[in-house]
Amino acid sequence: MLDRLKSSIKNIINKISSAIFVDKKLIDEITKELQRGLLQADVDVEIVLRLTEEIKRIAASEKTSISKKELLIKLIYDKLTEILGKEKTELEFKKKKHQRVMLVGLYGCGKTTTSVKLAFYYKKRGFKVAVVGLDVHRPAAQEQLKQLAEKADISCFIAKADTAIQSWEKVKEKVNEYEIVFIDTAGRHSLDKELEQELKQLYEAIEPNYVILVIPADIGQIAKEQAKGFNKIVPINGIIITRMDGSARGGGAITSCVETGTKVLFIGTGEKIKDIEAFDPTRFIARVLGIGDIEGIIEKIKLSIEKETEKKLKKKLEEGKFTLDAFYEQIKALQSVGPLNKLIDMIPGLNNIRLSSNIFQVQEKKMKKWKYIIDSMTPEERENPEILNASRIQRIAKGASVTASEVREMLKYYKMIKQMIGKYDEKSLSKLAKRFGKFKLF
Numbered sequence: 228m229l230d231r232l233k234s235s236i237k238n239i240i241n242k243i244s245s246a247i248f249v250d251k252k253l254i255d256e257i258t259k260e261l262q263r264g265l266l267q268a269d270v271d272v273e274i275v276l277r278l279t280e281e282i283k284r285i286a287a288s289e290k291t292s293i294s295k296k297e298l299l300i301k302l303i304y305d306k307l308t309e310i311l312g313k314e315k316t317e318l319e320f321k322k323k324k325h326q327r328v329m330l331v332g333l334y335g336c337g338k339t340t341t342s343v344k345l346a347f348y349y350k351k352r353g354f355k356v357a358v359v360g361l362d363v364h365r366p367a368a369q370e371q372l373k374q375l376a377e378k379a380d381i382s383c384f385i386a387k388a389d390t391a392i393q394s395w396e397k398v399k400e401k402v403n404e405y406e407i408v409f410i411d412t413a414g415r416h417s418l419d420k421e422l423e424q425e426l427k428q429l430y431e432a433i434e435p436n437y438v439i440l441v442i443p444a445d446i447g448q449i450a451k452e453q454a455k456g457f458n459k460i461v462p463i464n465g466i467i468i469t470r471m472d473g474s475a476r477g478g479g480a481i482t483s484c485v486e487t488g489t490k491v492l493f494i495g496t497g498e499k500i501k502d503i504e505a506f507d508p509t510r511f512i513a514r515v516l517g518i519g520d521i522e523g524i525i526e527k528i529k530l531s532i533e534k535e536t537e538k539k540l541k542k543k544l545e546e547g548k549f550t551l552d553a554f555y556e557q558i559k560a561l562q563s564v565g566p567l568n569k570l571i572d573m574i575p576g577l578n579n580i581r582l583s584s585n586i587f588q589v590q591e592k593k594m595k596k597w598k599y600i601i602d603s604m605t606p607e608e609r610e611n612p613e614i615l616n617a618s619r620i621q622r623i624a625k626g627a628s629v630t631a632s633e634v635r636e637m638l639k640y641y642k643m644i645k646q647m648i649g650k651y652d653e654k655s656l657s658k659l660a661k662r663f664g665k666f667k668l669f
């Protein structure tokens with residue numbers, strides 16, 4: 228997948244790392260290499276030129292304290308993420324509610340497979356899911372869905388009928404009890420009048436919460452035309468790009484969709500049911516770059532944001548604003564990286580702070596309770612936990628269905644961390660801020 232782009236970016240990073248000076252010649256060289264890599268991944272020429280011009284311009288003009296080399300790497304990283312849509316977009320589903328997702332796309336784009344992949348993905352996340360097959364035009368289409376669903380142990384509803392609408396009418400009552408229903412529709416070779424009419428009618432009958440367009444990576448930049456075309460017929464909430472595993476043109480497909488303003492939600496990475504990934508631009512670049520390299524880059528980026536985070540952290544502490552919300556967010560963030568004492572061990576100068584070994588390893592169950600406790604507080608209480616007296620604690624405990632001593636326990640943790648942060652001297656604090664840069668401390 229995108230091998231050429233990968234090797235281009237590797238070359239670029241090597242060039243930057245080994246250069247003695249960052250001069251015009253080097254910037255020209257790396258932007259040319261980047262252009263080559265992107266064009267071979269089928270990214271639109273205009274996007275490529277815009278991006279490389281921007282890199283040239285900023286690299287030449289920026290006057291920062293960060294060294295030019297780091298700046299260049301960060302720039303390339305930022306700009307690549309930008310053309311891939313910057314942030315991860317996720318569909319939102321509620322528990323205990325009936326929601327419908329309609330999948331649309333041309334023949335062979337991967338709709339049927341993707342319907343089951345998606346159902347499987349959300350089933351794993353605790354939703355009660357089902358798939359519905361409305362492709363009544365191709366004889367084996369509904370059967371194919373049924374077989375795939377059976378393999379994944381997912382409820383499947385299909386009804387033979389002359390039209391997709393009739394088929395939907397037959398099953399719609401039956402799927403009401405499911406939380407998310409993925410509806411596989413028929414495709415055509417092209418977006419013709421017939422398909423247009425069928426999709427419009429289905430959209431009105433189904434009233435989906437989301438419509439998802441499925442596009443195969445191999446069509447490259449043509450993805451843009453499809454995104455625009457389908458969006459004229461029914462409002463497209465997001466795109467899934469399939470067959471990213473087998474195509475070098477995925478870069479073009481993704482960037483051209485992003486250009487139209489539609490979000491890429493998932494990518495298909497194989498024929499198996501589990502071969503689907505939520506699309507996250509940053510992680511995608513990590514893949515293109517190879518994970519080792521990305522860590523190096525992140526480290527450099529962290530350096531560049533260090534100052535800002537440090538300033539923020541200091542300001543918050545000076546204002547005495549280590550609120551309960553911040554406390555909760557921090558504890559949560561720490562669960563993913565391990566106990567705080569481990570983190571502290573990694574920071575020279577801080578490792579002499581004594582902590583009992585498991586003090587910051589809060590169990591998931593407890594975290595949930597803490598969330599309920601914090602949710603049961605008034606905004607004022609969250610900002611100033613000092614005002615929490617016995618009767619307030621009682622009220623909160625009741626609201627969160629926990630005991631008063633559980634509320635007190637949480638407050639004890641909170642105070643402990645607050646105190647600990649308060650003890651840091653400036654130098655240690657800046658190191659801590661650096662470590663926490665990517666965890667969004669506040």
Ligand SMILES: Nc1nc2c(ncn2[C@@H]2O[C@H](COP(=O)(O)OP(=O)(O)O)[C@@H](O)[C@H]2O)c(=O)[nH]1
Pocket residue numbers: 332333334335336337338339340341414469470471472473494495496497498502
């Ligand atoms: N390698 C690979 N094959 C895929 C992926 N998604 C779908 N396919 C294959 O693409 C072909 C067409 O898929 P299908 O779901 O029948 O497309 P539909 O006509 O839109 O319903 C099938 O052979 C699938 O196995 C993917 O992400 N990677």
Ligand SMILES: [Mg+2]
Pocket residue numbers: 338339340362368
């Ligand atoms: Mg199909």
